[in-house]
Amino acid sequence: xxxxxxxxxxxxxxxxxxxxxxxxxxxxxxxxxxxxxxxxxxxxxxxxxxxxxxxxxxxxxxxxxxxxxxxxxxxxxxxxxxxxxxxxxxxxxxxxxxxxxxxxxxxxxxxxxxxxxxxxxxxxxxxxxxxxxxxxxxxxxxxxxxxxxxxxxxxxxxxxxxxxxxxxxxxxxxxxxxxxxxxxxxxxxxxxxxxxxxxxxxxxxxxxxxxxxxxxxxxxxxxxxxxxxxxxxxxxxxxxxxxxxxxxxxxxxxxxxxxxxxxxxxxxxxxxxxxxxxxxxxxxxxxxxxxxxxxxxxxxxxxxxxxxxxxxxxxxxxxxxxxxxxxxxxxxxxxxxxxxxx
Ligand SMILES: Cc1cc2nc3c(=O)[nH]c(=O)nc-3n(C[C@H](O)[C@H](O)[C@H](O)COP(=O)(O)OP(=O)(O)OC[C@H]3O[C@@H](n4cnc5c(N)ncnc54)[C@H](O)[C@@H]3O)c2cc1C
Ligand code: FES
Numbered sequence: 001x002x003x004x005x006x007x008x009x010x011x012x013x014x015x016x017x018x019x020x021x022x023x024x025x026x027x028x029x030x031x032x033x034x035x036x037x038x039x040x041x042x043x044x045x046x047x048x049x050x051x052x053x054x055x056x057x058x059x060x061x062x063x064x065x066x067x068x069x070x071x072x073x074x075x076x077x078x079x080x081x082x083x084x085x086x087x088x089x090x091x092x093x094x095x096x097x098x099x100x101x102x103x104x105x106x107x108x109x110x111x112x113x114x115x116x117x118x119x120x121x122x123x124x125x126x127x128x129x130x131x132x133x134x135x136x137x138x139x140x141x142x143x144x145x146x147x148x149x150x151x152x153x154x155x156x157x158x159x160x161x162x163x164x165x166x167x168x169x170x171x172x173x174x175x176x177x178x179x180x181x182x183x184x185x186x187x188x189x190x191x192x193x194x195x196x197x198x199x200x201x202x203x204x205x206x207x208x209x210x211x212x213x214x215x216x217x218x219x220x221x222x223x224x225x226x227x228x229x230x231x232x233x234x235x236x237x238x239x240x241x242x243x244x245x246x247x248x249x250x251x252x253x254x255x256x257x258x259x260x261x262x263x264x265x266x267x268x269x270x271x272x273x274x275x276x277x278x279x280x281x282x283x284x285x286x287x288x289x290x291x292x293x294x295x296x297x298x299x300x301x302x303x304x305x306x307x308x309x310x311x312x313x314x315x316x317x318x319x320x321x322x323x324x325x326x327x328x329x330x331x332x333x334x335x336x337x338x339x340x341x342x
């Protein structure tokens with residue numbers, strides 16, 4: 001039977017945080033469970049970031065760790081690795097840093113960092129976020145979105161994950177860069193790389209419902225959740241017959257051609273129709289809005305629509321006119337942040 005122990009964490013300047021820690025969990029994990037992110041990095045006993053001094057209390061044995069992170073002599077002197085310590089009594093642990101270095105987060109949020117920004121076109125960037133190793137990776141269903149906060153400027157916006165949830169703690173976003181945009185303008189300004197972010201979520205019901213001949217319709221960065229669903233289908237059901245109608249202003253704005261070709265190489269029955277409103281002279285592909293290309297698809301299909309609200313509404317109206325039942329139309333509108341939101 002597991003037992004709980006009281007653990008007093010004290011910091012430089014005599015600040016104190018009280019948590020409880022079960023005897024089957026380490027102190028870092030227990031603190032996280034209660035919303036405190038103590039300084040830590042590897043969480044496997046190799047980096048020594050989580051060192052503290054055991055003022056009072058007992059433990060049976062530290063979990064396996066590198067002698068470079070903590071030698072036996074240091075342990076004899078009372079030093080411990082909090083990521084490797086499971087208590088066997090109430091404890092008091094002192095840290096040599098101030099309490100304001102302890103991160104706080106609400107339940108369901110992850111702290112992370114922008115680890116890569118790649119320009120995909122003049123107006124769209126791929127932004128990669130890696131969440132903190134100290135927290136469990138975010139779990140989401142392909143098609144869902146997260147509320148992303150740029151903590152340096154205090155702005156929160158919704159963005160859909162373009163990748164499938166995995167163990168690597170990375171979230172991929174396709175962000176349309178609006179020069180006046182508070183969030184996307186900050187990304188466009190080129191200073192966001194390396195900045196901290198807070199991720200809340202996942203949210204949304206725009207997920208694949210398992211129908212046999214889906215039609216995905218995406219406008220601009222509306223491709224993000226669709227890409228996630230197609231990537232998932234490519235892994236789990238590559239023989240699916242599916243259609244993607246992808247619209248952009250010009251052929252220069254068409255995103256992720258390589259990724260779509262990769263998906264098509266494993267999904268032989270995926271038809272990709274990329275259509276542009278204002279083609280450059282070199283464009284030899286389809287021209288016009290996405291609705292023009294919905295006439296050729298089977299009305300018995302299920303439809304997944306995503307992008308600017310105007311595009312989604314136009315598609316819905318078009319499909320309803322063609323007697324597609326509402327239950328077979330799934331949509332996500334990239335609506336703007338409402339007045340009063342950050
Ligand atoms: C569920 C959901 C998922 C979303 N997923 C994505 C995504 O994956 N990728 C993505 O790029 N966006 C996505 N959005 C939109 C995103 O949340 C922001 O609204 C958008 O990035 C603009 O934020 P901003 O702070 O840069 O601009 P703001 O500061 O909010 O706006 C600046 C100016 O740009 C105008 N503006 C705002 N949005 C648009 C727009 N879409 N088109 C034209 N003008 C606009 C505003 O009216 C204002 O004048 C999503 C929205 C929702 C609701
Ligand atoms: S976090 Fe690296 S040793 Fe504990």
